[in-house]
Amino acid sequence: MKIAVLRHLAIVAGVAALLGTTAKAEDPVRGGTLITTLPQTPRHLNPAVQSGIVTGAPGAQLFAAPLRYDEDWTPQPYLAESWAWSDDGLSMTLNLVQGATFHDGDPITSEDVAFSVETIKANHPFKTMFGVVETVETPDDHTAILKLSQPHPALLLAMSSQLMPIIPKHIYGDGQDPKSHPRNGQDVVGSGPFKFVEFTADQQVILERNDDFFIEGRPYLDRIVYRIIKDASARAIGMENGELHMTTFENTVRNIKRMSENDDLVATDEGYAAIGPINWLAFNTGSDGPLADKRVRQAIAYAIDKNFILNAIMLGLSQESKTGIHPGSPLYYPDVNGYDLDIDKANALLDEAGYEKGADGIRFSLTIDHGNPTTKPQAEFTKASLAKVGIDVTVNSFVDFPTWANKISNHDFDMTWDTVFNWGDPVIGVHRTYDSQNIKEGVIWSNTQQYANNRIDELMAQAGQEIDPDKRAALYKEFQEILAEDLPVYWTNTLPYHTIYNKKVGNPPLGIWSSSSPYDLVFLKE
Amino acid sequence: MGFLVVLAQRTLYGLLLLLAVLVLNFTMINLAPGDVVDTIAADMGGASAELVAQIRAEYGLDQPVIVQLGNYVWRVFQFDLGQSYFYNRPVTEMIFERLPATLLLVFSAQIFALVVGILLGVFAAQRPNGILSHIVTLFALFGYAAPVFWTGILLLIAFSLKIPLFPVAGMRDVTVEGFLPQALSVAHHLVLPMLTLGSIFIALYSRLCRASMLEVLGSDYVRTAKAKGLSPRDVTMKHALKNALPPVVTLAGLQFSAVISGAVLVETVFSWPGLGQLALTSILARDTPTILGILFFSALVVIVGNLLTDLVLRLIDPRVRGKA
Amino acid sequence: MSAPLLSVENLRIELATRGGMVPVVDDLSLWLNPGETLSIVGESGSGKSMTALAVMGLLPRIGRVAAGRIMFEGQDMTQMEDAALRRIRGNQIGMIFQEPMTSLNPVYTVGEQIAEVLRHHQNQGAAQAWANAVDLLDAVRIPNAKGRAGTYPHEMSGGQRQRVMIAMALACRPKILIADEPTTALDVTVQAEIFDLMRELAKETKTATILITHDMGVVAEMADRVVVMLKGEKVEDGTVTDLINRPQHDYTKSLIASVPHLTPETRDESEVAAQVDQPLLSVRDLTVQFPVKKRWGKREMFTAVNGISFDVERGKTLAIVGESGSGKTTAALAVARLVAAQAGHVTLDRTDMLTLEGEALRQARANVQVIFQDPYSSLNPRLRAGAIVREPMDNLGNLPAAQRDARVAELFEQVGLEPAQMHLFPHQFSGGQRQRISIARALSTNPSLIICDEAVSALDVIIQAQILDLLKDLQRDLDLTYLFISHDLGVVQQMCDDVAVMYMGDIVEYGTRNAVFASPQQDYTRNLLAAVPSVESVIEHPAP
């Protein structure tokens, strides 16, 4: 994470330290209203049945999870004061904090944990998270035992606020469809550090301090206001003129750079390791065309100047990602072929694959889509880059997400730029892309590349059950090596997600889950 | 003719128009390639053929389009615009949440544009070939010729960033309490969006008002007013202006749909929590019931706007009162 | 005799045009004594209205007084501050205008518009001003003045509006009333009533009046003294009696000659009796109705022409006279199938016009052509004069294309235009010339019937006479038959053989010219004839 901005900031901080202006970490102050942002209106505020960061951010305040994580991927007690694997790795025992209550005063029991797991398993789009949880046993009010059909190393990570909010059974267990439950968006009763006050679409989510929070003395803030501002420039202006205290998940690099140069603001890319956002160029390997040939895919990768993307488009604010696992993950294996720009090699590979240049200098034509407006520059850049090796590319317009998703998920495409999240553990966010069992028509972010490799399937099956971290890392090393050779997807970079906060903000959420972690430690200085 | 009779007639007619809007939009969306079920299925993380069929049945999409249309219209007449696919909430509820913001923006921009436009027009008509008159006309054109979102962005940079006089986004400051401070906060947030949206129409209104004033100033009854020995101010403001207004008001009435269109862009720039933002979200999410609902309500706003225009016209022009 | 109330001395008024300042009134001098009526007479563009506006200080923006003085009560009004002028306007000098339909502000009640003057000049309170306004309306004979004060101008007839204007002008009991063609836009019977009112009020209030008109008959009936203007200059002035009996200038003479003499001349009746043929045009029970939109979108029919019948002999002229709204134009256009008739029969040249449809109807149009009233709107401004005359030939008739231009040239000569003018556009012609083009167009298909719909009403008297002469010459030379629609009894008398008088959709009197003019049978006709201003009253009949 040695990038220009941070270095710059570090120097500033260092100078400040020398001058002695920042004595020591300040003690938290109680009170104040934190004004932060959401880049879109959440569909509702219940992360149990809705993925995504705009639900996750307020959701993590409203609902507590069994565990929380520090910046080193180390699990910390939260609603569970302790937890333990069985020796065979097929059951996980959670011991809940005593005396914890929901916002309406009802106690939080193991029944609620069981209910939450069942609800998430049935309704959350990430099926692999709790797919192997067969039952949840509740021997007493404060003990919940998750019984698994096979070992599941990703389970611990899944027990964080973004993925496993503990929701009250007495509210959501009333028989209504949890996905469209009226209490998802209004009058929400949760278990977390902040209570629901107001949710007005396109305006704001307002939360207030939960005085009966199960951790004594927290949270520090009286209120959190999430202002829903879709326009990145408007958020930047708001940060600069002091209307906003903090904004997360910023990825418009010019604005990040600009804000980082503001003396009142701090910009950092810390906190997104578990989110694991990666930009990539996906190929439809199952099509009849040239893309079925891995040499063609490799040639395309060689023809695209990754450095341009990293430095010119991303302004050096994002990291190179050579594989499908986020560089922030301990499982990332960087020593694979990164396909640095090599036009000659690209041409040679294409010739070898039998696609000679025609009289007009064109070998063949492809189309390219992009999954959201932010990857439009990459799509346009690809068009320009591939023209140099004789591949004619038409950029398809992006109108709306469902249209794109429908097209890609039904394998009606050649290439598409996409942004996909790791969601902490490869089992949750990585396997889905390469698993030949997961070639499912109509399902976006499944294996839409139609990539099938038996060895990869085997490796994923093993790694998904391997509890020993070293052995697991070895499995993923091979996994990443094979993929880098087969190249069903050309990974280029992480998303330049940044958190920008005013220096008034103490303890900004810089753990691995960024804003989807509880803000009970966040405070406002002075 | 009785005023209430006219009102009733107009309302009835407006309802018929709304019905037509409903039918057209519904048909159009059903004609379009792609099916909402795909969207729902994709969102659910994939669905089997049976599940797709079940969803179709659930949403009544397995029936012939004409039956669906009939059902839809019937439900609309019961004030039920359906359930949003995306937000899983009643469309009516979501629209009513945002309608006040849009109405506030649309009407304040209209009134702002009318007031400024009329003043500029009256001023320019005093000396129709004077330099000042030309400057006023050109000035008014600025707002018209610049893309509205561009104006908005420039204003935002100027008055939120460089000189932070106005807030950058939203509709109110949630940290203030009490009715009056809240109202002031809303007014404060409203300034830039209103100026931006209104600026498009100033040129239109001032130009027409100028032309209308020139015509009226040349009319026989203005000559009569002068022959009575009235002061130039009385002649202009009492005798001429009231006669010059009807065309301007009529034009303003015709502009309602354009104002709403502008509002979509302005809302996007200023994060104004109105229908426009919801519209963009629902279009990008293919949230058909919401799109239909928004089109329906925007048409309703236009119709109500036209109705109000009619009422204002009746108020200022006795000749219209006699007619239906 | 005391000093005149108002005197205009060597007045020169100029208007700004593209070619610089152009005089519209030059070296005009006149005076007005207390209590008298001075008439300024002249045709349009003679500068008479400009003079009146100059006196009021209301010249248009592009106009200015270039020389001379306007003395009112010892002060030169041309040198006055605007504020001082405003104290005179509407207070010392009142003015009424030609167009009662447009001279009242449509958005205020008539009572308010009168009361405004009183509040402004006499500092009356709102209630008092209103009460006085009601009294004034009563004085100008508006029935139910109290109720009518609250109505808007559009709810009143033209005559009533002109009464309101008079009430407004006289509200402050001014010393001078300027009336600029106050009755030109009104029907002749209404005109007579307005003049009665003006005479009476002037006598009552001892107001001096400047009456601007183009009609010598009006002058004879109203004025004490008269000034005749032509092209911005005074050509003659004097007392009415002197001037009418002993006109010096040719122009004055032609003005006097244009006043209708409604005394019948004797004519050879045998000529009429000789007509035994079937008439060229025979109209029976013709009814024309228009839909009027009423409440609830229900359509009601307004009957414009109510089952009328008449005949026109070949080579003769039938005049249909009537006041506005009598249905005369509608009836004529229905005959030509330019307005749809609901019932009746129209037989033209043995063809049943009302049953024709489609192509047959289109071809039949060749047989009946129309000359319209307004020389400005009756010619397509986008077409050259030649093309306008040629258009009917292109569509109707069987003249080969190659000969049509020659025929157009011939027609131009026939109506007194030069063939070289064929390539000009309508706006480059004068009003009279335009009517000549219209006539040429009407002749182009060799029609057997020509309908003249108020064909000379919009023209000044001298031009009017020229066009009437042309029409008569053409009738004689080409054996034309005219259906002549007019409200002007003087013109009708000059042109027609037979007369039909229409009133509210019905023909109330129908007969030969002599019969109708000499011994009208109906009250309406008699009133109509009596209302026409004439110079009879001032003509000095030589001692027998």
Add this chain to the structure above:
Amino acid sequence: MSEQTHLKARSPFAEAFEMFRRNHAAVAGLVILLAIVAVAILGPVLYSGNPFDMVWAPFTPPGTEGYLFGTDYLGRDLLSLLIHGARVSLTVGLAAAFVTVTIGITIGALAGFYRGWVEEVLMRLTEFFQVLPTLLFSMVIVALFGASLLMITIAIGLVSWPAVARITRAEFLRIRELEYVTAARAGGVRNGGLMFRVILPNALPPIIVQAALMVGSAILFEAGLSFLGLTDPNVASWGQIIGSNRQYILDASYTVTVPGIAIFITVLAISLVGDGLNDALNPKLRER
């Protein structure tokens, strides 16, 4: 009479042109507009190269390295994009105006000429389209049927014609009552001829003015759709340039300002020309 014999024939259009020539603002507008059209036609030939080529470092500020307007987020020459964009934006503007005027004149002419139930039906249709919120409706059309330039053009045309139809109808209603129309009917001109050869030419002036202004508003409309992302990424319209550079507004504001100014100047020029035409073609003003 004879002094006019040798007059040169002056068509109403010649007079209008004369009037137009006197209007300095309008002439200035016309000159600017012609310059823009020339750029649109000749520019891509003279300033060759694919505007989508990346030629220099991204966000090179205007004026440096020989790039007059600098480069955009991918290092593409903004000047080249603008020149090509002129062609696209003007084409969309003209095409949409053409669609608008064609539909508007047809509907307005039929309604104004035939009156009765035809008018009733057509005017209800017009009011109906006037009630539809224009931008929202075309957003939906474009979103549903694809964001090609053709679809955008059709969408703009489809929502904009009512204004033209109303003007046309009003003019037809006024002109059809004039005596020269009755005279032409009496002269045997058929209905079609009356509508299109007699009435329409006389009704054209306000329609021409409206059509001119339509070109401007269509350009603005396209820009609005592009701003919202509803655009064809393979062509560089001005609105598209703004839309894709929108997120860089704070830092590289010229990438948005420059195409914005291009739209602004073009629409302003069109409006000035429209105003000039309005004054020149309006006989009432000509008499003043």
